[in-house]
Amino acid sequence: KNEVEQSPQNLTAQEGEFITINCSYSVGISALHWLQQHPGGGIVSLFMLSSGKKKHGRLIATINIQEKHSSLHITASHPRDSAVYICAVLKGAQKLVFGQGTRLTINP
């Protein structure tokens, strides 16, 4: 079993829907990252958080350290949000461990 599990693995929704992607981890961490990988392959860092909640535009990331769980929400989803979303956790000081990614498709 992977130390970082994401759900769902694949998600298809209609434009405008509220999207939630989940990330659960089984180890102690000091930080958690959400990344976005575009269909063309490029990777962009969306958030780094160690507690609470962060918001950037239509994206919101939350983390619950006690429950070892993080969620990425997208409000008013748009086809350009279609991408693979990857959760990664920092174990200790140095080791970054990645989830398997969630493939999101937003249909017009």
Next chain:
Amino acid sequence: DTAVSQTPKYLVTQMGNDKSIKCEQNLGHDTMYWYKQDSKKFLKIMFSYNNKELIINETVPNRFSPKSPDKAHLNLHINSLELGDSAVYFCASSQGTSGGAPGTDTQYFGPGTRLTVL
């Protein structure tokens, strides 16, 4: 203008060959990384360098040798290529406030190099 650039974008080669992938960042960052993304899309960190010094070396075969001539460049040389080396390799950089630890800085990724070993 590209913040983190990699060359080549695609690399197709035969088993047993030696090849290099180059990475350059113009962000003034102190830390650079190499990641491997396998066919199942899992990303794994391979190396991290902070100010030209190797900080992280994750159980990577010693056929892989990173080289950092200066803090803006981190090249990856691979000897005796094997079929299992086929993957997409991403270079990334970050500010380096954690002295080479990857997790607490925003990372900026290059476009990736798709390596295919035949």
